Amino acid sequence: MRPKFRVLFLCTRNSDRSVLAEYFLRSMGGHRFESYSGGEAPKGEVHPLTLKVLRENFKIDAAGAVSKSWHEFSDIHFDFVISVSDDAVERSPVFPGTPVTAHWSIPDPMAFEGSDEENYQRFLQAAFQVKRRVELLNCLPIEKLDHLQREVQTRQIQEHAQHEHDKHPDSQQPIQTPMNSAAPSKDHEIFKRIHNDMVDSFDEELEMEVEDGILPEWQVPETQEEKDAAKVARRQYFRELFRMQG
Numbered sequence: 001m002r003p004k005f006r007v008l009f010l011c012t013r014n015s016d017r018s019v020l021a022e023y024f025l026r027s028m029g030g031h032r033f034e035s036y037s038g039g040e041a042p043k044g045e046v047h048p049l050t051l052k053v054l055r056e057n058f059k060i061d062a063a064g065a066v067s068k069s070w071h072e073f074s075d076i077h078f079d080f081v082i083s084v085s086d087d088a089v090e091r092s093p094v095f096p097g098t099p100v101t102a103h104w105s106i107p108d109p110m111a112f113e114g115s116d117e118e119n120y121q122r123f124l125q126a127a128f129q130v131k132r133r134v135e136l137l138n139c140l141p142i143e144k145l146d147h148l149q150r151e152v153q154t155r156q157i158q159e160h161a162q163h164e165h166d167k168h169p170d171s172q173q174p175i176q177t178p179m180n181s182a183a184p185s186k187d188h189e190i191f192k193r194i195h196n197d198m199v200d201s202f203d204e205e206l207e208m209e210v211e212d213g214i215l216p217e218w219q220v221p222e223t224q225e226e227k228d229a230a231k232v233a234r235r236q237y238f239r240e241l242f243r244m245q246g
Helices: 017-029 048-058 086-091 116-139 147-167 186-200 202-211 224-245
Strands: 005-011 033-039 080-083 100-103
Touching: 005 017, 005 086, 017 033, 017 048, 017 116, 048 116, 080 147, 100 147, 116 147
Parallel strands: 005 033, 005 080, 080 100
Antiparallel strands: none
16 A cells, blocks of 8 residues: 655644645545645644634634644655745745645735634635645545656646636635525525536536536546545535535
8 A cells, every 4th residue: 555645735834824734635635645734933823713714614623733843844755845825935945855846825814904704704715725725636646647747737736726716706715695594595506406416427517627627637537436535525515515505
């Protein structure tokens, strides 16, 4: 059995985006990846909103997360080193071996000061953006790729995720619905119908996404195992949409 791929996520404080990435990858790709995170100037503790968003919106318990320096990993050989903040990519240290390196630019949720609810929404926005990039990484057929292909495709994740976000700016955001709504919203029924179609005709759905430019051909799962894993990930995604719809 092949050892798991080691992935290190970097950001400046190791308090928000890199921790989100670490725990999303643990949750959805723990059978293939070992994920870690670190920062240049760790805060000592993870931001409470990072933990709250993971717990309340994604049912991920990150209570054991600790904000730590990336120098703690200076002797470890990683397969991937990915920065998720613009400051970190400029000052990222060199790690042993020849890890795949990439930069995913995620806006800093702490760069905004507002009400408690506005701050929470900023962290939630960042979480959805990080989660989408991690999903794309988890879908890569890494075992079939050489080092250069891995690096190219890992770096392209930023471009593809940003393209999706620009094309469908609301698709990665929490769905806002009126409080105490007695009946499911119209959007809820649309998502439910899409979800059912996706489960019943998965191959056709993948073909449609490729034709629409949503899913790059290189991300289409090939083996039955990869398709089963993708189905599980999508069911989880739509369950979260349904939960938000109420």
